[in-house]
Amino acid sequence: MPYASPGSGDVLVAPGYLAGTTGTDTVRPLLDGRTGWTQALVNFDVYYTSPCQRLRAVNSPLKGWTFTYAADPLGVPTWITTFDRGTPDEIVRAFTGTLTDGLDNYFRDHLSGGPRYTGHTPARLFAAHEWEPVPGPRPWRMLSPDGHAAFQIRTGHLEDHHELRDPTRAMWKITAGPDPVLPDAQNADEGGVQGADVV
Template sequence: MPPHDDLRTIDGDVYVSPRYLAGTTAIGDPALAPLLDLGWELEHDDLGNAFVHAPDRKVRLGYLPEGEDDGLWRINAYKDPFGPPTWGACFNDSCPTEFVRAFTTALAEAYEHGPGAYLAAPDPGSADRDPFNAIAPLINRGWQIDHPRWGVFAVQSPDGLAGLEFTTGRLDPETELTTRDARWQMWAGTSIDRPAWYATASTGTPVALLKAVTECVSDPTPLPRWQEETYSYVQGLARLTPVIPPRPPAATPLDVQRAAARRPAALTTSSVPRWSTTSRPALPGPRR
């Protein structure tokens, strides 16, 4: 059970485990919040898509429920606001919203540190920017190294139902931003070709942002979801545990004494007025 959940506000009636088999919450607000809290500008188009811009216009996020493909979340960063993206990330419309929020939270923190952080390209020669730092959380939690094909380094979850791929060699920058053929790809489901969800990131994406996602994806804590929303988990593979509200604590002897003290005094025959021959007659009631 998530350690900080308030069972009065949990948005769901089951916990889904492992969490990478949970789907989207279909609510974008939690992932937008870290950027909006910094004062980033929010705009909407006539279709219902939302766009968030950094004050310097060098980072942009699109939440695109009415987009041209299944790329629900697209985040790009620029050295020049009018030039091509320096890096781009995409989360599809089935990706758990918590993973997107992990990315935007790390992005908000990096933005506060300036371009040297949110435009910091991976660098194997740097301890802080080594691409392996993004993979380490998965390996530390039991994910296994794999080499599915030439030029691809991968790690898979112990059950084989989630994975991360890192493609080596030169890649076309435009292709990275518009297709799944990117430097980084995460997925979950029974097949990478038809995943339950996927996320991609291009070559220049800062390692700190990627690490925030891999830490969140591999976290053993389950995610709350509504059981009747079958799209919210990989049916038949995820483990569902009911969200059980806590039982009220048993009353102590002191609680019993205090409750008794708060009760009104018991009514007795001496406290109840009796009618007698000297009682005043009842007043006549209204006419019917």
């Protein structure tokens, strides 16, 4: 459901899964203006690569935004994050801004000892905002107070290539929709919106 963005500051929509997008791409201007970044158009998808070749982003009109980071520019990605087309603009823009701003020093400012390090785990941060654990089998989940967003984390070892090939096996995942705890396929059938997969 489109909403009118004030252009700056927080955009607060309740329930959160109705936030939708503004219909304009707020991320591409962040990447188009970055010094040294390259851009390529493949079919209808726009690919961006950072100057260090470690960070890549692709914008697909059908799928949304996908970001990958690899410690070795030619290696397998260390992590992948995807935001589907229904993810609110301010979430993708905030992620992109933090990611590109921290790339020059390999995110040291956000790691232990850095000036932007909070010491909070995602679960602790969600708990502070009254998210509740969801009883049941693993993966472990927390549900937002309004019941329309869920955070899940998997524990234990998972081979990187399995995780990267199958987004449903992501180590961290945030979903939003009328019933965000349902598996992705069933959730999509019932009108759910998958917000983000963080691997």
